[in-house]
Amino acid sequence: MTAAMPFAAGTTLLAEVTEAVRTAGRTLLDRHTPHARGVSLEEVVAEIHANDDAVLEVLREPLLRAREGSRWAEDELAGGALPPGEWWVVDPAEGNINHVHGMDDWAVTATLVRDNRPVLTVVHLPLTGDTYTAVAGGGAQLNDRPLKASAKTDLGAALVGTGQARPGEDERTFRRIGDSVTAMLVNGLVVRVSVPATMQLIHVAAGRMDAFWQFSDVRSGLVAGALLVSEAGGTVTDLAGEPWHTGSRDFLASAPGVHGAARKVLEPLA
Numbered sequence: 001m002t003a004a005m006p007f008a009a010g011t012t013l014l015a016e017v018t019e020a021v022r023t024a025g026r027t028l029l030d031r032h033t034p035h036a037r038g039v040s041l042e043e044v045v046a047e048i049h050a051n052d053d054a055v056l057e058v059l060r061e062p063l064l065r066a067r068e069g070s071r072w073a074e075d076e077l078a079g080g081a082l083p084p085g086e087w088w089v090v091d092p093a094e095g096n097i098n099h100v101h102g103m104d105d106w107a108v109t110a111t112l113v114r115d116n117r118p119v120l121t122v123v124h125l126p127l128t129g130d131t132y133t134a135v136a137g138g139g140a141q142l143n144d145r146p147l148k149a150s151a152k153t154d155l156g157a158a159l160v161g162t163g164q165a166r167p168g169e170d171e172r173t174f175r176r177i178g179d180s181v182t183a184m185l186v187n188g189l190v191v192r193v194s195v196p197a198t199m200q201l202i203h204v205a206a207g208r209m210d211a212f213w214q215f216s217d218v219r220s221g222l223v224a225g226a227l228l229v230s231e232a233g234g235t236v237t238d239l240a241g242e243p244w245h246t247g248s249r250d251f252l253a254s255a256p257g258v259h260g261a262a263r264k265v266l267e268p269l270a
Contacts, residue, residue: 001226001236001244007119007136013066014135017110017122020062024055025108025126028093032127036101047100048093052076055092055108063088063110070112077166079217081247087113089246091220094123095196105199111223116246118227123198132202132228140205140231149234150207153257158210160184160254160262161192161200165216176215180269187265201225204253205232211254211262213239215270219246229253239263239270 031051038044064070070086082089088110093099095106104127111121123132132147134140140147152158162180164173177193184191192200192209198221203209205228214222226244230236235256238248241263250270254262 001117001230007114007138011135011138013112014120014122014133016066017063017112017120018124018131018133020059020066021108021110021122021124022131023062024059024092025124027058028055028099028106028108029126032099032102034102038100044097044100048096051093051096051099056090059090059092059108059110063090067112073113073219076220077218079219079246081116081245082113082219084115089113089118089219089223091196091198094198094221097195105194105196107196107198109198109220109224111227113219113223113246118223121224121227123202123224123228132205132224134205134227134231136227136231138231140228142202142206147205147228147232148207149205149229149232150210150255151257152210152255155188155258155261155265158188158255158258158262159190159192159208160188160211160213161194161203161209162213163193163195163197163200165197165214165218165221169216173215176269180213180215180266183265183269184262187261197221198225201229201253204234204255205229207232207255210258211252213250213252213262213266215250217247217249217251222251226251226253235259237263239267241267
């Protein structure tokens with residue numbers, strides 16, 4: 001992702017979006033249990049859909065009202081470029097699978113994408129109350145504290161991560177994930193493999209992790225983190241080194257000092 005032009009409407013709109021996402025987060029928090037819900041695949045999927053429906057009921061209309069002329073990207077697991085204009089790319093329960101299993105790594109995310117580049121995002125973690133925000137050209141914050149990407153320059157000292165983007169991806173993608181983990185275990189320090197992507201990307205933006213990559217173009221899992229990382233001073237490209245956008249096939253977000261080395265390891269596997 002190249003440096004974005006400042007988003008002029010960002011300050012006022014950000015406050016409205018933050019309030020809407022936090023309100024939606026309370027709905028998702030009310031549905032959380034400390035134990036897993038559902039035993040069969042059908043039961044788990046039903047719980048996931050119920051979470052999505054409950055959050056979208058309170059989130060969709062406020063976001064569309066907040067930005068006149070904006071449109072809604074319906075399928076949260078879709079990838080590829082969007083038509084020109086402004087679109088809300090939302091994950092009502094990012095890390096939904098974790099939520100329904102009684103785990104902690106989940107959030108509500110809302111990102112405004114203009115002409116296939118994210119320009120404003122809010123990621124709210126209801127369990128902790130933390131809210132990550134970014135506006136193109138305006139920096140990235142955690143609860144109004146500026147975020148800054150890691151200063152590391154040695155991939156051998158780096159904490160990095162990846163994960164799958166959606167259930168049931170093709171075998172070639174799964175093998176690439178496995179091969180990339182092996183390659184990074186050899187070249188990096190520690191590799192985290194987990195879902196969802198956003199929960200790793202907020203750590204990259206905050207300088208707690210040094211790189212995250214994914215062999216996928218699922219928009220909803222990447223747009224929020226892409227903006228947070230780039231506005232925190234990180235580097236976001238595809239694995240060929242081209243600026244990332246929603247039409248890119250793969251994704252790498254990292255501290256600037258390890259980006260080249262990470263690409264060198266991962267590009268042959270793309």
